[in-house]
Amino acid sequence: MHRDEIPPGTLYLLILKTLARSGEMHGYEIANSIQRISDDVLQVEEGSLYPALQRMLIKGWVTAKWGTTAGNRRARYYELTAAGRKQLALEMSQFERVIGAITRVIEAV
């Protein structure tokens, strides 16, 4: 199956949205979630989630704490903060503006 690279700059948006939808998640879950919901179209290089998560931690968009998985293993769970929600809204509106513009350009007769 062919998988598409995610457009540059949208990784934060995807992670933020995923976390917003599902509450606490660890890295593996986030990767799986993005892939599943996109019907396996969006392929994240799974490892690149982690540097991105680090940057989000620095920005204060997410917090992390250690917890236990269903399989009884230690995992680091990420959760959106208020700042993260604000950022999500910001990125969403930006994204929509860009997509809208692109759509208008390519659908113009």
Add this chain to the structure above:
Amino acid sequence: MKWLRELTRRLSMVVHRRQFDADLEEEMRLHLELRKQERIESGVTAEDARAAARRRFGNPTVLREKSHTAWGWEWLEELVQDVNYGAWAMLRSPGITLVALLSLALGIGANTAIFSLMDTVMLKSLPVKDPARLVLFGNGLDQGISDGFPNPWLYSYHFYREMQKKNQVFSDVAAAFSMTDRAHGSVEGRNDAEPMNIQLVSGTYFPMLGVEAMIGRALTDEDDRTKGGHPVAVVSHAWWARSLARDPSVLGKKLTIGSTVFTIVGVAPPEFFGTRVGEAADIWIPLSMQKEIPPGWDGYSDNMFESLHLMARMKPGVSMAEANSNANLLFQQILRGFSGAPLTEENLRKLDKTRVELNSMATGFSRLRWEFSEPLKIMMTVVGLVLLIACANIANLLLARSTARARELAVRQALGARRSRLIRQLLTESLVLAFAGGALGIAFASGASHLLVRMVSDGRDALQLNVPIDMRLLLFTLGVTLATAALFGTIPAFRATRLNLTDSLKDGRSQPSASAKGPLAKTLVISQVALSLVLLVAAGLFVRSLMNLTNVDTGFNKENVIRLRVDASSAGYKEDVRLTGIYRQIEERASSLPGVRAASFSIFTFNEGTWNNGIWVQGYLSGHRETSVHHNAVGTGYFAAMGIPLLAGRTFGPQDTATSQQVAVIGETMARTLFPSGSPIGRHYGRGGPQNAGDIEVIGVVEDVKYNSLEEDPQPGDYLPYTQNVRYLNDFEVRHTGDSAVVVAAIRQAIHDVDRTLPISDVMTLHEQVARSTTNQRLVAQLSTFFGLLAVFLSCIGIYGLMSYVVTRRTNEIGIRMALGAERSQVLWLVMRESLWLVALGIAIGVPVALAGNRLVKSMLFGLQASDPVSLLAGVAVLLVVAGLAGYLPARRASLVDPMVSLRYE
């Protein structure tokens, strides 16, 4: 505040780095394992599952790196690495590192210490209100009591009051006694009298300076109204701390000085030492009380008792020129208006020509400054040059080290290291060295400045100087060394990283940069040699000058004489027969002690000031003429005690009493100039005016002595018996045989047997007394020798380093030469020749520079020319020998090369 929280998060990451790494590691491992699990569950083999998981995950190392970079601390981590690496590199060659660090430490430390002292003595402003508005009448160099007319350097109390009343340019005028009075006093509740430096000042002194007391009050003009009516004292902060242990109830404490009880009314602020730099006062007492303080000066109402330094604060808006003209106008008026002024025609002519010179008093004033400004400037130059040489050494060291690492750098570059990263690393390593040297330098500077003050103090009562380390200069010298390190540490880095990689990878030894390193390194070494020659020659000049001074004939025999100070005035004696009586008794007792050959009191011995007066000689040329001579009042045993040879006539004896014919023993020069024809014995002269010209009969002629310095020309002088000139004689001289410590104890006992209350102080040998007059010259000679040798040593390290490097580079070539039949001696000479060339070039440049430069120190030399060939040749010889040795060691190593080993080496 968002950025602040972000910064906090970033910082906490640095602190919890280990935790951070572990967390990330665990997180990634979990991810990989879960993915693998999922694959296995979907039916692939464990092996394939792991591979697939890894493929989807990406490169963990890169990701880990990226996660790290996200936090923005990679520069810090690299810095820590570089510093570590630099420290290790230093430890790998401990010898070179030690030399580099020491030379930096000495260079930075010595510069800072000497500049700090110079700043304190010469440049620092007085800690008073607006010091720039203060002026001093005259230059403050004259100290003592004079009756000269006119005298624009020392002033009478009456003159001070008149100036204060009549001037239009000063907001206030103040006066201070030109000498610090070293009297003895006792604090209430204590028995022993202790020496204290008393500064007599006008009541306006503190208000004029704008200095307020820290505790209690300062002196005011109200304390200076009635002669003898104001027994109050302000004490210095240092004395309060030292003598009263910072007793908070200091106010109202009683202080007995002479027979007067003073009340302490205030403590001066800690930074205020007085107005004469280097002569900190312990106690300030109003001038109105001068008669009550031993030795009981009586200048409060005597118009011709000129003993004060006059200082004033200019009114706002008044310029120095305006102040000057007003002060000069008044100087003429006031002196002409004195009652009892000796307004003879000659004096009036002199007065017309005399002008008062106002000087800025912003930095205080000081004899110290006058004495030491020259030596300090010279030392500053010397240590500046040493710092240059040290920097050259560091430069060479770093050049050699980084060039030797060209291969390592090339390898790293080939492996993908960024060029900027490599340069940054070399830079950091150089800076580590420079900073370490700087830190040592700071430690050294604080120790050295104390040592310097002690060395400078070696001529007097310990100097009251507080020398803080000067931060500006410390930063400057540190900056210079850092810049040197940065420059020379990175030049090779730039060069090495520009290398043709394949060339330097192919061999680490004979590469193009070897020759490129040559000229720069050689220039550095040559300039080092030249500079060290200049310093060596200067040191030679100073040492020889000091030797000349030490060999000067003082006219007295300075060996085996103890001199001490007996302060009879503080014990309550007046200048009368009772005083001469105890002097006589002490002399007799001391003379009869075992091991004592002669003992006598006198006003002075050597370098303690002089008592000058005009004398009138009967029958000198046509009529009576005034000439000034040095007087001394002495006991009968003085000439024996001092070892001054009698040339004609006799010295004083018991027959010279208070009532007998007034007599004098005169020096050779006085005999020759004032009694040119025939024997002076039996001739007469007098003091105080032509009418007294027949008073004193000359009974003997002795050899000339030096009075104030070893450099001075022969001076006319006479000796008067103290029986006929009753005054306080503070010096007691004892010629002894055997152990001086035993004799000193016996003398103390003898003095206290006569009067237990007599304070004894300043016990030293006459030899020390004489040596102290050359403190200045000794200081310069010692320091310049030290730094001269240090410079030579550093240059030798430079030569040694360079030649070792050259030898290592050429091991291969040398091996071939030897394999082809070159003798060991030929190889030795081959290498020696190169280093000798460097030394010869350095000397060729250094000689003219030394000849030109050392002319600047001419005024500091005694008995030799600045172009003194001995010093020059000695300097060249020392340099040749030592530098030759530094070149010989690597040359010898080269000659011992085993051709087989060196050829296989490649």
